[in-house]
Structure formats: C-alpha cells, structure tokens
Amino acid sequence: MKKQVLISAVIASAIVLGGCATDDPNKRAKRGALLGAIGGAAIGQMAGKDTKSTMIGAAVGAIAGGAVGTYMDKQAAELEEQLAAERARDELQIQRLSDNALKIGIASDVSFDVDSATLKPNAQATFTRIAEVLKDYDSTIIHVVGHTDSTGSAEYNQNLSERRASSVVSTLTGNGVKPARLRQEGRGEAEPIASNDTKAGRTQNRRVDIVIKPVIEGQEQQAAEPPPYLGA
Incomplete structure (x- = not known):
C-alpha cells in the first residue's frame, strides 16, 4: 500500500509537470509547490496518518x-x-x-x-x-x-x-x-x-x-x- 501511494504521487507529478509550458515564467515556482504538496501527502499516507493530518502536512511544514x-x-x-x-x-x-x-x-x-x-x-x-x-x-x-x-x-x-x-x-x-x-x-x-x-x-x-x-x-x-x- 505504501509503495502504491508513493508510485501514484510520482506518476501524478510527472504528468502534471510534463504538461507545464516550457515558456511559463512561473514554471519553477509551480513545480516546487506541486512537488511539496504531493510529497507531503505521500509521506503522510506512508506514515499512516489520517486524512486531516495528511492535508495539514501538505499545506505547511511541521516543527520538531x-x-x-x-x-x-x-x-x-x-x-x-x-x-x-x-x-x-x-x-x-x-x-x-x-x-x-x-x-x-x-x-x-x-x-x-x-x-x-x-x-x-x-x-x-x-x-x-x-x-x-x-x-x-x-x-x-x-x-x-x-x-x-x-x-x-x-x-x-x-x-x-x-x-x-x-x-x-x-x-x-x-x-x-x-x-x-x-x-x-x-x-x-x-x-x-x-x-x-x-x-x-x-x-x-x-x-x-x-x-x-x-x-x-x-x-x-x-x-x-x-x-x-x-x-x-
């Protein structure tokens, strides 16, 4: 299940990022935001967190x-x-x-x-x-x-x-x-x-x-x- 979540996140990021126009001046910012959100969600799922925690983790960074x-x-x-x-x-x-x-x-x-x-x-x-x-x-x-x-x-x-x-x-x-x-x-x-x-x-x-x-x-x-x- 953890592997499936991670694979899905990678595929989703590849599809969306691949669709970004090469001349888009905001491409780097969009790419960073997208990867951050997808990465946070994937990590949250892999750690067994519930949906709310996953959403929060994707939106902001957590403090040790x-x-x-x-x-x-x-x-x-x-x-x-x-x-x-x-x-x-x-x-x-x-x-x-x-x-x-x-x-x-x-x-x-x-x-x-x-x-x-x-x-x-x-x-x-x-x-x-x-x-x-x-x-x-x-x-x-x-x-x-x-x-x-x-x-x-x-x-x-x-x-x-x-x-x-x-x-x-x-x-x-x-x-x-x-x-x-x-x-x-x-x-x-x-x-x-x-x-x-x-x-x-x-x-x-x-x-x-x-x-x-x-x-x-x-x-x-x-x-x-x-x-x-x-x-x-």
Whole structure:
C-alpha cells in the first residue's frame, strides 16, 4: 500500500509537470509547490496518518517537538515588537497558552463600528502588521474567533461574530497569509471574559481572538482542532 501511494504521487507529478509550458515564467515556482504538496501527502499516507493530518502536512511544514518552544517564543517576540503601539493603548493582548499556542485578543471596538463587520482603517493597518509576522512563521494553523457581548439576540450575535471573523480572515489572506493555514468561527456571546452587566465588561467581551497553533511533527491534526474555551 505504501509503495502504491508513493508510485501514484510520482506518476501524478510527472504528468502534471510534463504538461507545464516550457515558456511559463512561473514554471519553477509551480513545480516546487506541486512537488511539496504531493510529497507531503505521500509521506503522510506512508506514515499512516489520517486524512486531516495528511492535508495539514501538505499545506505547511511541521516543527520538531523539541524546537516548538523556541519557534513560538520568537514569533511572540516579533508580534510584541510589531504591535507595541496597540498594546500600549490597551487595544490588544498577546498571551501564551498552555499548549504552546499564542493568542492575540483584539478589542472589537477599535476594529469595527457598532453592528458592523467592516474593519476600520486603523484596524486594517494592525491586521496587516499581524499578517507580516504570520507569513514568516508558516508552520502554524491560525484560528480566528469572533465574540460579542450579550446585547441583542443570541442568533444575531452569533451571525455578527462570524462576519467579523470572516473580515479578519479576508484581511490576513489579502496580506499574504495562505488560506490553507486559516480557520474561522464565531462564538457569539457564549464566551465572555468579563461581566455583561456593565458597559466596561461588554466592551471587553466584544473582541476577536487570533489563536496561533504550532504544527508539531506527529501531532499535526491537533493544530487544526478548534481552540478550547476562550472565555474567563
């Protein structure tokens, strides 16, 4: 079975690469991308990994277990440097989670107008800087999770949180983050980090969380699993 997978991958690459026009200026890039994807899938199958792990392995490179801490530390340091102004204004927080993941919690009030899922210009600049760092650390899966306060109906809040997460994902992909690395979801009013009984608390609950999970060798599927509860 392993041989069949490997042979199939080689045949597929030969057929597709053979069909590339000789004068195609992007032939080398296309060839590298194709071989990388096919090679990742073949290796994943040969190692007995499930479909999800195979897909993740083909999309991004995995990190050796012993190097994960250093990899995520460097990424956190660069994010802190790039987002120092926002952190000083208390517009976002960067946290280390227990599973080597990073969380960037961003206040919705500085990102969106009330009842809107359109990013404000200043927020566009913030997410652009986030994207610049994420592009350089591509052995991660990025989860974008929208949240709201409890004002209004639960159905409305769920929809708004989903649309806001989608806007952030669009901005990240528009600035070069590969779509295959991104996951998005809305959790509505279900995961507050403060009391919804006060204006200040509701302000804190209206937010977008970006959870950055490392893709670790042998544990690839875990990176794609939704983050756990993100409330207080």
